[in-house]
Amino acid sequence: MSDELSYIENAAGQFAIPCQIKIAADCAQAGKFCGDKEDARHWAEEECWIFSGEGYLCDHCHQQIMRNITNLQTKKMN
Ligand SMILES: [Zn+2]
Numbered sequence: 086m087s088d089e090l091s092y093i094e095n096a097a098g099q100f101a102i103p104c105q106i107k108i109a110a111d112c113a114q115a116g117k118f119c120g121d122k123e124d125a126r127h128w129a130e131e132e133c134w135i136f137s138g139e140g141y142l143c144d145h146c147h148q149q150i151m152r153n154i155t156n157l158q159t160k161k162m163n
Contacts, residue, residue: 090140092122102129105140108150113143 092100099118102125107114116132119125134141142150 090122090126092125093118100125102126102134102141104134104143104146105137106142106146106150109143109145109148111145113145116141116143 091103093103093115094100095118097118099120100122101118102116104112104114104116116125116129116134119128129141130136133144135144135147
């Protein structure tokens, strides 16, 4: 199984998924540290983080993107 995802590793040797874009003011920055990469990934999926194809976006950043898109569409209409 190929694993292209980037993970954060802490001093205890645990892994967490970082938020890929970190654009929201209340961005989670990273997921929960888990004993292995697989668990870290499951955690992100259970928290409804969005898989972009290259990494995960936390829920806050996903909502921020949605707001940005809405703003863009509003501007175009004016
Ligand atoms: Zn984020």
